[in-house]
Amino acid sequence: MNFKEIVNPRLFDIPDYDQIHVTKCWQDPTIRRQMSNESNYAPIAAVQEAIKSVADKANYYAEDPSYALTLRQKLADYAHVKPENVALGNGSIELLDLLFQILMANPGVDEAVLVQPDYSAYVPRLKYFGWKINFAELSAGLDKAADQVMATISDHTKFVLLSRPNNPMGIVMPKEEIKRMLGTGKIIVVDEAYVEMADEGTSVSEWVNEYENLVVMRTFSKGFCLAGIRLGYLLANPELVRYLNRSRHIFNVNIAAMAAGIAAMDHLDECRQVFRKLADTRDWLSAELAKIPGFKPVPSQANFVMVNVEDSGKTATQCVDLLLEKGFFVRSFAKKAGLEPDTHFRISVGLKKDMEELVAYLSEFVKNK
Template sequence: MNACESILGLSPYQGGKPIEELARELCLTKISKLASNENPLGISIKVKKAINDSLSSINRYPDGNCFELKKAIATKHNVTSEMISLGNGSNELLELIARVFVSKQTDEVIFSQYAFVVYPLVTQALGATAVVSPAKNFGHDLDSMLSMITTYTKLIFVANPNNPTGTLLTDKEVYNFLKQVPEGLPVVLDQAYFEYLNIDDSAIQWLSEFSNLIITRTFSKAYGLAGLRVGYSLCSPLVADFINRVREPFNVNFTAQVAAIAALKDDDYLSESIKVNSDGYEQLVECFKSLHLNFIPSHANFIAVEFDDAMDIYNALLKEGVIVRPVEMSGYLRISIGTFEENAHLIAALNKILC
């Protein structure tokens, strides 16, 4: 078969091990999944009601333009609906954006070492050239990324907070970076974990100044809708129009749209999610310090932890019913922050394995 040469070296994206799979393999009944940076609270009561109310209409195709969801997002962020594109999770939007701007082998895409694994995947899938900036303290080195810009550069990805390291660039650092990027060069500011920062939304205000800025966000993390797959991008109406030209019709299903609208209105749930994450972070950090484990201070809902034998620890944790995530950093496991009980399960397992 004559498959595209660019995909021959690709491996499919591997998500965190499903709870059901581990239960089948080891016949375990108590399992804590701390692998995929999901919200451990489950969906909010308001979202559950909205989903239940929507079920009688799922025999119909959804609104392909997502009018009501765009309206809700526009209202929340004080932007126009023409600046919004919707995706089957923000992952799809990252791919759609790359498809808009990248088309040739000589096209270059810049991103950081230890950044989100989807960036190199979409770059290679499109047959383009990845230009990887060495990480600085496990995070982005924006000066290095600026120095790598050439006439062949077609796209830049910046994750903030970064996954899988949890590192954070300041607003000042990102703004100064945007000021120095050539005006016509698109920059994707991937903010999948933004809500956990619980800070003012400065990046949205930059859209009026930088027509090349594309912000991506998701309902999969703090809003608790990972299973429904809803993400969105904010950018200039021109770029949004380009994204919508390559977007598949009905890529966000009806129930997902309804759930996302309800989630945006549930401030109490979002506040609780942020608090549970903050409390869980302190709970896990105390454990890691007591076990003398090195970890990267995180600004998201996960922590990257260093082990002498990371894969052995990963497999040992599976036997204890705890699922964490190996990442593309040698010697590190990424551990999602769960509920108090899930975190306690991990802590007990680590103490059993390491002590």
């Protein structure tokens, strides 16, 4: 059988998404996982207990996310919106898929605007659903972001999507630039996956009460230390939330994820201690990396640090390979995300003692040119 004759032809332009690094880390638990912006901290004890408490109830379906008022109310309170503004998903990436799906009316014609650099996983999903993608380069700086985005918008543009803090850079676009984009009347999707590690007041979630064209994405995978649970949520106009819920599978959020989310919301003070610990370690890591000759860490508000090594006498690939040899898996951005060839790599923030070891290896490596 010739499957190319019967499968969706848009799949031919989408490369396989390479996640072999995650498999390698599961196969060798001694590797320090500094590549996927997971948390190296386990979930807080109350969340672990909540997950265990539903193990003997796994024979039953969880509440369907259209209802699940307990969790949606707690998330609404946390984000300063109303429960009807909240949609739940199997990770925020599922909710993005649903959004891409329900907004698509004319495949190959409808346009989405992305900023560059940004999260690489957006592109293949948009391609699969038939979106034409236009990129707004951030080369003129964050304070000019709205100008660059608005210059890229056309009559066919349905939405603008950006991560804030930005992944992979960790920088935060000024709120005023988001407000200017909202003034275009296009849907503006702000992915706040890393907002828990950002400065207080960074989020635009409560603007959902004011702007019907604002969509905010959130996840439990980063600051809440629950990447393996797969729980995300979307904040938007209630009408858009209703359409999104019509398009998803029933029972798309499992019972353990529901329990974990509720427990995390019930123990926010403990969770915030983890957020602060990650942010403090990030700031320490950035300061130490800046002491290495030729290393230029990008100021970050996320749980990772992007490093420019262009002036160090080493390539990003050499640094990544050295760290892997020493038991650390970090991410190379050589020729990725619109960055210069082999000049950038990204370190997911881990335990302080591990970060001290990592910095020592890099310092010695650069010293011995």
